[in-house]
Amino acid sequence: MNHSLETTTKLIIRVLSSTAILTTVLLFATILLINQIAPLRYFIVRGAALGEQEYIRKKFDEAVASEPKRLFLGSSLLLCATRRADTGTDSDSPHQLEDYRFARTFDEKIAQDKIVTYNLALSGLLVSDYKRLLAELLEVGRCPKSVYIFVGFRDFIDNFRLDGAGSHVSVFFDGRSTPLTRYLPGFAGNYLLEHHEELKTVFLYYACQILHRPPQLQADGDLQKLEFDRLVQFNFAEEKRDRLMKRRFRNDMQSDLVAYRKRYLPIDSAKLDREMQSFESLLDLCAGSGIEAKVVFMPVSSGNAGLLPGAFQEQFWQRLRSLTQARKVALYEFPPGKDFQDSDFEDSVHLNAEGAKKFWQCLKEQTAISR
Known part of the structure; x- marks a missing residue:
């Protein structure tokens, strides 16, 4: 009797388990089918x-x-100068710039050795991010022999990227163990894109790249037109998409001194001090790790420099020179209006191809003098 009951119980458990598995499979299959048939919508x-x-x-x-x-x-100051000099063209897409990790013109014209320079520049970085990137490299046991630090006014005062003390670089490292995104399939072809709460901006086209589906867009909260345009563009055929992105990117980078004025002014003294302290810590980090550091102050157009008060620029130069001199770090300067004209810039900040070639030639001459 007991044996029969035990057998029956096992059979019931087996049937229920099989039914549960089958039900789960059928449920996922149904959701998948609905998502394939129904229009895809993103809830951002x-x-x-x-x-x-x-x-x-x-x-x-x-x-x-x-x-x-x-x-x-x-930052992007360096990205544009390296890629445009190397390729001889201003026709960049965001992907081409951000992925660029070479400095061939520098290697051939200035270094003239067999070491290939690794270009870790990323758009929107501030000096505090430079320090974070180098510190993380050292933490995993990668210690370069020399580090070239390319800075401009914007790398100390730009208010476009940071919100408080955090940035997309710091969040990347602080949140390494946490998934930044996940996709939740829902009925009627809906996808919810969740996020890391510390981050502030969504590049919506990324979801389209993963799912390869033309979207009908819905969003929680405000949605900037620029983000919507980027999302739509990424669903065209690849050639058309790249062409549109390049055109849009060039339009975005046209000289807009009004926008830069809002990003620079009023100058946040506390933030400037934090970035200067990070710059000082970066130089100390290099010295303490036996790394030879060199600092290059990037060219800036007269229009962009004209946004900044003369007294600020003078004090800024004094602090920069005093920090590098105290630590016996080479500083290669390109003050506004000295070697470059506004025609050397694609917009009021980033060098165009001709300006980039001129920049590396001028840097070659400066390094030759300092040897």
């Missing part, structure tokens, strides 16, 4: 700067894998 919760996170991950992982002997640190 503002959050992760997804594109930037991928660029940071890719560049940092490559730097760790390659163990660079000579490292470039910088």
Whole structure:
């Protein structure tokens, strides 16, 4: 009797288990089918700067894998100067710039050795981010012999990227163990994009790249037109998409001194002090790790420099020179209006191809003098 009951119980459990598994499979299959048939909609919760996170991950992982002997640190000022000089063209897309990790013109014209420079520059970085990137490299045992630090006024005062003390670089490293995004399939083809709560901007096109589906867009909260345009563009055929992105990117980068004025002024003294302290810590980090550091102050157009009060510029130069001199670090300067004209810039901040070529030639002459 007991044996019969035990057998019956096992049979019931087995049937129920099989039914549960089958029900789960059928449920997922039904959701998948509905999602394939129904139009795809994205419900966007503002959050992760997804594109930037991928660029940071890719560049940092490559730097760790390659163990660079000579490292470039910088922002889009450096990215434009390196890629445009190397390729001879101003026709960049955001992907081409952010993925660019070479400095061939520098290697051939200035270094003239067999060491290939690794370019870890990323758009929107401030000096505090430079320090974070180098510190993380050292933490995983990658110690370059020399580091070139490319800075401009914007790398100390730009208010476009940071919110408080955090940035997309710091969030990337602080949140490594936490998934930044996840996709939740829902009925009627809906996808909810969740986010890391510390991040502020969504590059919506990233979701389209993953799912390869034309969207009908819905959003929680405000949605900037620029983000919507980028999302739509990424669903065209690849050639048309790239063409549109390049055109849109060039339009975005046209001289807009009104926008820069809002980002620079009024100058946040506390933030400037924090960035200067990070710059000082970066130089100390290099010295303490036996790394030869060199600082290059990037050219800036007269129009952009004209946004900044003369007294501020004078005090800024004094602090920069005094920091580098105290630590016996070479400083290569390109003060506004000295070697470059406004025609050398694609917009009021970033060098065009001709300006970039001129920049590396001028840097070659300065380094030759300092030897």
